[in-house]
Amino acid sequence: MEADRPDPPRVPGVLKPERMAVPLAARKVSGMRRVQKKDLPSKTCPVCVRPFAWRKKWQRDWPNVIYCSARCASQRTTARNAGAPARPSSRPS
Numbered sequence: 001m002e003a004d005r006p007d008p009p010r011v012p013g014v015l016k017p018e019r020m021a022v023p024l025a026a027r028k029v030s031g032m033r034r035v036q037k038k039d040l041p042s043k044t045c046p047v048c049v050r051p052f053a054w055r056k057k058w059q060r061d062w063p064n065v066i067y068c069s070a071r072c073a074s075q076r077t078t079a080r081n082a083g084a085p086a087r088p089s090s091r092p093s
Helices: 071-072 075-083
Strands: 042-044 049-051
Touching: 071 075
Parallel strands: none
Antiparallel strands: 042 049
């Protein structure tokens, strides 16, 4: 019964079920090795004080990357003003 069914159409980018069962580390990659996350350069975000690693999308601009995310970049003024004394209000008391 199984032999009578035609193969489903091939969709680019979708793995066959038998390949999905094999872990990524066990697959043979032709001459290329993956770089482990621990081997990538990292920086510390000044806002959240957490380490973040290099990403491919930052490869051209890595020296200029300061914040780990857009959220931290938008909160940078809050972090700068956290230690500053409060401004006196302009309203008379």
